[in-house]
Amino acid sequence: xxxxxxxxxxxxxxxxxxxxxxxxxxxxxxxxxxxxxxxxxxxxxxxxxxxxxxxxxxxxxxxxxxxxxxxxxxxxxxxxxxxx
Numbered sequence: 001x002x003x004x005x006x007x008x009x010x011x012x013x014x015x016x017x018x019x020x021x022x023x024x025x026x027x028x029x030x031x032x033x034x035x036x037x038x039x040x041x042x043x044x045x046x047x048x049x050x051x052x053x054x055x056x057x058x059x060x061x062x063x064x065x066x067x068x069x070x071x072x073x074x075x076x077x078x079x080x081x082x083x084x
Contacts, residue, residue, distance in 0.1 A: 016064045035053050
């Protein structure tokens, strides 16, 4: 793995370990649960708007898992290069 890529993942790791990030994810998760309650949706337009909101929140909520998977893949590829 290149030093730049390692720094990229390390920066995210620092972010994910910060209490503020954990607090943000908790609040966004609560917001996503509220938005997913469809009982108060008035029409199709509001439904699609909420769908977009939930998708945007999910991107941030799942960011740690996404970055972890990307790092694991990059490390596996780097190891494969060493093994060849």
